[in-house]
Amino acid sequence: MKIENWGTLPYAEAWERQTEYFNALVEAKQAGAPYDNRIIVVEHPHVYTLGRSGKDANMLLGEAQLKAIGATLYHIDRGGDITYHGPGQLVCYPILNLEDYGLGLKEYIHVLEEAVIRVCASYGIEAGRVQGATGVWLAIGTPQERKICAIGVRSSHYVTMHGLALNVNTDLRYFSYINPCGFMDKGVTSLQKELGKEVPMEEVTERLLRELTACGLV
Secondary structure, three states, X not given: OEEEEXXXXXXXXXXXXXXXXXXXXXXXXXXXXXXXXXXXXXXXXXXXXXXXXOOHHHEOOOHHHHHHOOOEEEEOOOOOOEEEEOXXXXXXXXXXXXXXXXXXXXXXXXXXXXXXXXXXXXXOOOEEEEOOEEEEEEOOOOOOOEEEEEEEEEEEOOEEEEEEEEXXXXXXXXXXXXXXXXXXXXXXXXXXXXXXXXXXXXXXXXXXXXXXXXXXXX
C-alpha cells in the first residue's frame, strides 16, 4: 500500500492522475504483473462533480454564476449524483484491487463509511448511515438529519477509484448552490460547524488513515 498526499490540486489534474493509476492497476492485474494499491489524500479548489446517475437540474447555477463564485463543474464516471469539493474538505481516493482485501463493492463502501464514523466519534460526534443513501450522516431520523461525508466510487474488475469527501473546515455556503447528492430536503455539515472551531486538516488526515488501517485497508 502506498499513501500519497497531493496537497491542494485542481480537480481535473487529480482526476487525470487517478485515472492513470487506475488504468495501470487494472492492466497489471489482468496481465498478472506487480502493482501498487494506493490511498491518496487531497484538497481541491472549488469544484462540483456530477456522477453518472446524476441530474443536471441538481446544479442550481449556470456557467456564468459558477464562474462568479470561482467554481467549475465536471461530469465524471463515479456513481452518485452531484457533490461539492473545496478548500477545507478532506478528499480521499483509494485506488485498490478489492480482491486483495476480500471485499465486494458494497462491503468496501461500508468500510469507508465506518472509518469516517470512527473519525467523527474521535471528536465526540455521533455519526452513522442512512438507509438508501451512501455517506456518513448526523442526527439520523430527525428533521436535523445532515451529511458530513459524501462517498462516490467507480469500480471495474474489482479495482476502485474516486472515494470519500469529509467536510472538515469546508465553506458550507457552496452546498447551497446544489441539491447535494440529489437530496433537496437534507442539510450538510462539517467538523468545524459541529465543534464550533477550526480543526487541523493534518490531524483529521492522520485519524482517517489510522481508521482505514484499523478497518483493514492500509
